[in-house]
Amino acid sequence: MDDARLAERAVTTGEVKISARKAQVYYGETHAIRDVDVDILDKTVTAFIGPSGCGKSTFLRCLNRMNDTIPNCRVEGRITLDGEDIYDxxxxxxxxxxxxxxxxxxxxxxPKSIYENVAYGPRIHGMARTKADLDQIVESCLRRAALWNEAKDRLDEPGTGLSGGQQQRLCIARAIATSPEVLLMDEPCSALDPIATAQVEELIDELRANFSVVIVTHSMQQAARVSQRTAFFHLGNLVEYGETGQIFTNPRDPRTESYITGRIG
Amino acid sequence: MAGWAFLLLAAATVFAYALNRRAADALREDGRRLHSLPGFHGGYAALLVLVPGFLFLCLWLVFQSAFINRSVMAGLPPGTLDGLDSGAVQLLQSEIISISRGQVFGTPEPWKLEAATRMSEMRSTAGWVMIALLALIALGAILYARSRVSAAFRARQGFERIVHGIMVACSVVAILTTFGIVASLLFESLQFFRMVPVNEFLFGLNWEPQIPIRADQVAGTGAFGWVPVFVGTLVITVIALFVSVPIGLFSAIYLNEFASDRFRAFAKPVLEILAGVPTVVYGFFAVLVVAPALRNAGAEVGLPISPNTALAAGSVMAIMLIPFISSFSDDALGAVPQSLRDGSLALGATRSETVLKVLFPAAIPGIVGGILLAVSRAIGETMIVVMAAGLIATLTINPLDSVTTVTVQIVTLLIGDTSFDNPKTLAAFALGLMLFLVTLGINVLALRIVRKYRELYD
Incomplete structure (x- = not known):
């Protein structure tokens, strides 16, 4: 762990963007998430870490109600975005x-062109009046996703023809094209090689300026590198949540310490 | 006799299996390490008996009666066959055969009775010879197989080789049959094109095949232009697709993307039942239900509609095609990865936007492949149109008119009094050849599209 880097990291404490109180998730009879209380800050990267099957992805999917698409999945408790209950x-x-x-x-x-991939969201939400507007959105999103230089000459080629890392950056560009306020990332680098991972991580750090980013990751190094706050999940419980530096250097819960030092997980 | 022969063959097979298996087991008891398990030794022996024995029996049974008939006819008193044409000889031969089976009509001449007796004698001798030869073959095979049993013998590979050979033989039979059918179509069509010029057939706008068979018959002069017939087929096919593609496609989309699991579990088997209905049932559904309903509806608004309209045949054919198209589209949509659905939904698209803008474009090659296969089925479909479409070839694209199709014409040309040397009968082969070429082209196209699409996600 890169302690020196952790120590000098400036933690911007923005206001609370998403807040969960006593959140529960059930898959049929299985109680997958128990009593999760968490406040996710604006303009901050929050990492969810924990062993496989601990419920971090499930909880992430509660935040944009993607769990609604899974039959027999039930969410209880109160999750708010800017103070508004999203399950209302x-x-x-x-x-x-x-x-x-x-x-x-x-x-x-x-399976569309690179341009159409990015333009998908703005089109369905009617965000661009003219073709020029749309071009503008596509270009700025590709630029922010650090893909513009590689893709600008091949906007009409299929997005599936890009390399894995480029594809993931395309997906990020596509996601930010709808101008979201929060960006959820479910292990965005687990299918990428180290170089592509580094690019995406750099990108995440830049995105923090405009969004609240929540990232689920298996890699503790990644959590330490990119996030300001970290939540540790274990067996469906939120065990510990706090500043990343504190979680990694001075965990309060023995389970967090065991996981970080590699004894469980 | 043939029954006994097959029984003998079965018994010999079982015996060979048991014998070799025992022998292999005995080797094992002695503590030798066998290369192959005893079961393979048994199986090897069984196949060694079964395959040649079976082939021998089939060939014998195919050629036995022809051989006997020929030698009996050759043994008739000299001069009996003089001056008889081939039909009369055939007649005489079947008379002798039925006498030899004990079916005597009237009082046949003594030489016929004598020939019949000789025929039944030959038949029983032939039976015994067949069984004796079979026994010889089986015995030889058993002895040979038994002599090969040893610890080092690779019975497993031997068994594999024989099974391999059987599979190759089966596929060769299938391929040869295809070539045979195509060749016979080609050959007869060439004969037809010798009587009717190719140009006239391909571009002629009149189809009146009712030419006289005998000189004294009164009939049309005959015209063999396939255009109106093929246009009829196209009209019915287009109607069928117009109805079945939207219904099949939307039901597939609904079942795949919107329906609850419970409804899907109920609806899919129901659609599959629709696919299992025999086409003749669709045929009388068209004739007895749809066509009268159409005519009554037409009468209400003062439209005279003929009882066998293209619309009736086409719409019933559409019902036949619905399960076909919907199951193909269902497969194509199901093959689109879940991650694309999630990706679209996560961008704030509704389910229908997701289907329309992401899933449908991704699945379209598979869907198009399915539709093309449905087209070639519609073009080749016979029973429904024979029952519901008309016979007169009118060059029209009005769905309320009566049209005929290529398949209907083939059926009517070959039913009833036919002889194989006039253009009326041979025209059926030419039509068949054209139909074959059209559906072949469509199938090749469809399979190419489907294959290309498969490569996309695997």
Whole structure:
């Protein structure tokens, strides 16, 4: 662990963006998430770490109601975005997902051109009046995803023809094209090689300026590198949540310490 | 006799299996390490008996009666066959055969009775010879197989080789049959094109095949232009697709993307039942239900509609195609990775936007492949149109008119009094050849599209 880097990291304490209180998730009879209380800050990278099957991805998917698409999955408790209960009847999950973007574990570009992949969200949400507007959005998103230089000459080629790392950056560009307020990332680097991983991590750090980023990761080094706050999940419980530096150098819970030192997980 | 022969063959097979297995077991008891398990030794011996024995029996049974008939006919008193044409000789031969089976009509001449007796004698001798030869073959095979049993003998590979050979033989039979059918189509069509010029057939706008068979018959002069017939087929196919593609496609989308698991579990088997209905049942559904309903509806608004419209045949054919198209589209949509659905939903797209903008474009090659296969089925479909479509070839694209199809014409040309040397009968082969070429082309196209699409996600 790179302690020196952790110590000098400036922690920006923004205001609370997403807040969960007594969140529960059930898959049929299975109680997958128990009593999770967490406050996710704006303009901050929050990492969810924990062993496989601990519920970190499940909880992540609660935040944009992607769990709604899974039959017999039930979410209880109160999860708010800017103080508004996202599981309220008046909230349209489709609109919510435009505000809370998501990047998946495996790059999943649509079988369309690079341009059309990025333009997909703005098109369905009617964000661009003219073709020029749309071009503008596509270019700026590709630039922010650090893909513009590689892709600008091949915007009409299929997105599936890019390399794995490029595909994942394309998916990030696609996700930020709807101008979300929160970006959820479910192990975004687990299918990438170290170089592509480094690029994506750098990108995440830049995205922090505009979004609240929540990243699920298996790699503790990655959590330490990119995040300001870290939540440790174990067996469906949120064990510990705090500043990344504190979690990695001075964990309060013995289970966190065991996981970080490699004894469980 | 043949029954006994097959029984003998079965017994010899079982015996060979048991014998070699025992021998191999005995070797094992002695503490030798066998290369192959005793079961393979047994199986090797059994196949060694079964395959040649079976082939021998089949060949014998195919050629036995032809051989006997020929030698009996050759042994008739000299001069009996003089001046008889081939039909009369055939007649005489079947008379003798039925007498030899004990079916005597009237009082046949003594030489016929004598020939019949000789025929039944030959038949029983032939039976015994067959059994004796079979026994000889089986015995030889058993002895040979038994002599090979040893610890080092690779019975497992031997068994494998024989099974391999059987599979190759089966596929060769299938391929040869295909070539045979195509060759016979080609050959007869060439004969037809010798009587009717290719140009006239391909581009002629009249189809009146009712030409006289005998000189004294009164009939049309005959015209063999396939265009109106093929246009009829196209009209019915287009109607069928117009109805079945939207219904099949949307039901597949609904079942795949929107329906609950419980509804899906109920609806899929129901659609599959639709696929299992025999086409003749669809045929009388078209004739007895759809066509009268159409005609009544037409009468209500003052439209005279003929009882066998293209619309009735086409719409019933559509019902036949629905399960076909929906199961193909279902497969194609199901093959689109879940991650694309999630990706689209996570961007704030609704389910229908996801289907329309992401899943459908991704699945379209598979869907198109399915539709093309449905087209070639519709073009080749016979029973429904024979029952529901018309016979007169009118060059029209009005769905409320009566049209005929290529398949209907083939059926009517070959039913009833036919002889194989006039263009009326041979026209059926030419039509068949064209049908074959069209569906072949469509199938090749469809399979190429489907294959290309498979490479996309694997």
């Amino acid at each position: 009847r008046s909230v349209d999950p489709v609109q919510l997902r435009a505000r809370v973007g998501m990047v998946f574990q495996k790059p999943n570009p649509f």
